[in-house]
Amino acid sequence: MAASIYLEGRTRKNLNENLNSSELKDCVFISDRIDTKCLSNSSFEHCTFANISFKGAKIIKDKFTNCVFIGCYFRKCDVTESTFIGCKFIDSTFPGVIIKCCIFEYTFFSNCFIPYNELEYSLPGAPNLREDLARNLSVESAKLGYFDESNRYRREELKAREKHLWAAFKGETQWYRDHYDCCRQLKALFEYIISVLNGFFFGYGQYFYPLLRNLFFSIIFFWGLFFVFKDQLINTETSQSPNGLDTLLYSLHNILPTGIEVKVQAIHGITRVLAGFEALWGIILAAYVASYIFRWSLNK
Numbered sequence: 684m685a686a687s688i689y690l691e692g693r694t695r696k697n698l699n700e701n702l703n704s705s706e707l708k709d710c711v712f713i714s715d716r717i718d719t720k721c722l723s724n725s726s727f728e729h730c731t732f733a734n735i736s737f738k739g740a741k742i743i744k745d746k747f748t749n750c751v752f753i754g755c756y757f758r759k760c761d762v763t764e765s766t767f768i769g770c771k772f773i774d775s776t777f778p779g780v781i782i783k784c785c786i787f788e789y790t791f792f793s794n795c796f797i798p799y800n801e802l803e804y805s806l807p808g809a810p811n812l813r814e815d816l817a818r819n820l821s822v823e824s825a826k827l828g829y830f831d832e833s834n835r836y837r838r839e840e841l842k843a844r845e846k847h848l849w850a851a852f853k854g855e856t857q858w859y860r861d862h863y864d865c866c867r868q869l870k871a872l873f874e875y876i877i878s879v880l881n882g883f884f885f886g887y888g889q890y891f892y893p894l895l896r897n898l899f900f901s902i903i904f905f906w907g908l909f910f911v912f913k914d915q916l917i918n919t920e921t922s923q924s925p926n927g928l929d930t931l932l933y934s935l936h937n938i939l940p941t942g943i944e945v946k947v948q949a950i951h952g953i954t955r956v957l958a959g960f961e962a963l964w965g966i967i968l969a970a971y972v973a974s975y976i977f978r979w980s981l982n983k
Contacts, residue, residue, distance in 0.1 A: 689711075689731045689733075689751040689753060689771075690711050690713075690731055690733065692709065693709050693710055693711040693729070693730070693731055694709060694710055694711065695710070695711050695712075695713060696710045696711070696712060697712070697715060698712040698715040698717055698732070698735060699715055699716075699717060699720070701725075702717065702720060702721070702722050702725070703725070704725055705724070705725060705726060706725075706726045706728075707725070707726070707727050707728070707730060708727075708728045708729055708730070709728075709729050709730070710727070710730045710731075711730065711731040711733065712730070712731070712732050712733070712735055713733045713734060713735075714733070714734045714735070715735050715736075716735075716736040716738075717735070717736070717737060717740050718736055718737070718738040718739055718740060719738070719739040719740060720740050720741075721740070721741040721743065722740060722741065722742050722743070722745055723741070723742075723743040723744055723745065724743070724744050724745065725745045725746070726745070726746045726748075727745070727746070727747045727748070727750050728748045728749060728750070729748070729749050729750070730747070730750045730751075731750070731751045731753065732750065732751065732752045732753070732755055733753040733754060733755075734753070734754045734755070735752070735755045735756070736755070736756045737755060737756060737757045737758075737760040738756055738757075738758045738759060738760065739758070739759045739760065740760050740761070741760075741761045741763070742760065742761070742762045742763070742765050743761075743763045743764060743765065744763070744764045744765060745765045745766075746765065746766045746768075747765070747766065747767045747768070747770050748766075748768045748769060748770075749768070749769040749770065750767070750770045750771075751770065751771045751773065752770070752771070752772045752773065752775050753773045753774060753775070754773070754774045754775060755772075755775040755776075756775070756776055757775065757776065757777045757778075757780045758776070758777075758778045758779055758780070759778070759779040759780070759781070760777075760780050760781070761781045761783070762780065762781065762782050762783070762785055763781075763783045763784060763785070764783070764784045764785065765785050765786075766785065766786040766788075767785065767786065767787045767788070767790050768786070768788050768789060768790075769788075769789040769790070770787075770789075770790045770791075771790070771791045771792075771793065772790070772791070772792045772793070772795055773792075773793045773794065773795070774793070774794050774795060775795045776795060777795070777796070777797045777798065777801075780797060780798075780801055781801065782797065782801040782802055782804075782805050783805075784804075784805065785805040786805065786807070787802070787805055787806065787807060787816060788807050788809075788812055789812065790816060791819060792819055792820055792823050793823065794823065794826070794827070795823065795827075796820045796823045796824040796827070796829070796832065796836075797820070798832060799820075799832055799835040799836055799839070802820070803839075806839065810843045810844070810846040810847035810850060811843075811847045813839070813843040813846075813847075814840050814843035814844045814847055817836045817837070817839040817840035817843055818836075818837075818840045820832075820836045821833045821834075821836035821837040821840055824836060834889065837889065841878070841882065841887055844878065845875055845878050845879060845882075848871045848872070848874050848875035848878065849871075849875050851863045851867070851868060851871035852868050852869075852871045852872040852875060854868065883897075884897050885897075885967075885968075885971045886971075886975075888971050888974050888975060888978075889975065889978065890975075891972075891975055894968060894971055894972055894975065897968065898938070898968055901938060901961070901964060901965075901968070902931075902934050902935060902938055905934045905937065905938065905957065905961045906930055906931050906934040908957055909925075909930040909933055909934055909954065909957065910927060910930045912951075912953055912954050912957070913925055913930055915949065915950060915951035915953055915954040916929075916930065916933070916947050916948065916949055916950065916954055917947070917948055917950050918946055918947055919946045919947070919948050920946045925946075925947045929945070929946070929947050930947065932945045932947070933945050933947040933958075934961065937958050937961040937962045937965065938961050938962065938964065938965035938968075939965060
């Protein structure tokens with residue numbers, strides 16, 4: 684029923700009989716096969732393609748505007764230098780599809796996706812459009828259980844979002860200058876800084892390496908601070924300033940919930956503040972690690 688609305692008000696035609704038509708509008712093509720055939724230099728506007736097999740076909744230098752593809756089969760289809768503007772792909776499959784030098788703008792996928800390696804260089808150039816399409820494909824590929832593909836599109840979405848925010852702050856193009864006043868530019872700058880810091884320190888909560896890297900450097904960083912201020916620490920066993928090993932264990936004790944027994948105690952304000960801050964930082968990192976592990980286990 685939901686798909687049938689894309690058939691209303693459109694004239695049914697045979698796609699095989701219109702492969703060489705230069706311009707078609709408000710047409711519907713149903714259950715045709717153009718396997719291994721070539722569709723080139725055609726223009727389709729407000730058309731619906733339902734249950735069409737494009738297996739091994741070549742789609743070259745075609746333009747599709749506000750078209751809908753429902754239950755279409757694109758196995759080993761070669762799509763070259765074609766444009767898809769405002770199109771929808773619903774319940775379609777793309778095994779072995781080849782995408783070369785194409786344009787996908789304002790395009791939406793539902794219950795299907797094109798593999799990232801094929802679509803990477805045909806994603807929209809405008810960062811805001813690139814962000815929207817990458818987010819859509821990340822969600823759809825995850826729904827279908829392709830979590831590696833979802834992660835790739837998610838990474839692309841995050842990069843495009845930061846590029847979009849930075850362009851908005853700088854007013855790089857006339858579009859940004861028309862749509863972003865001074866307040867919105869400052870907001871975009873703030874969101875950009877938060878996003879960059881989130882990626883650097885926490886890997887956006889999705890990537891483990893930044894978490895591991897920052898845990899290691901945090902331990903070293905605080906160890907160095909405690910060693911500099913070791914005269915404000917005391918070894919409770921010897922009643923003297925702790926040595927390098929003692930300060931390292933003290934740093935590990937603060938940042939890791941490991942139950943490490945230490946004989947070092949902060950006796951002045953600076954080291955107490957540092958110890959508290961390190962413990963808080965450790966809790967934040969632990970929460971992100973737990974989130975990553977939980978997401979990873981669900982994906983597996």
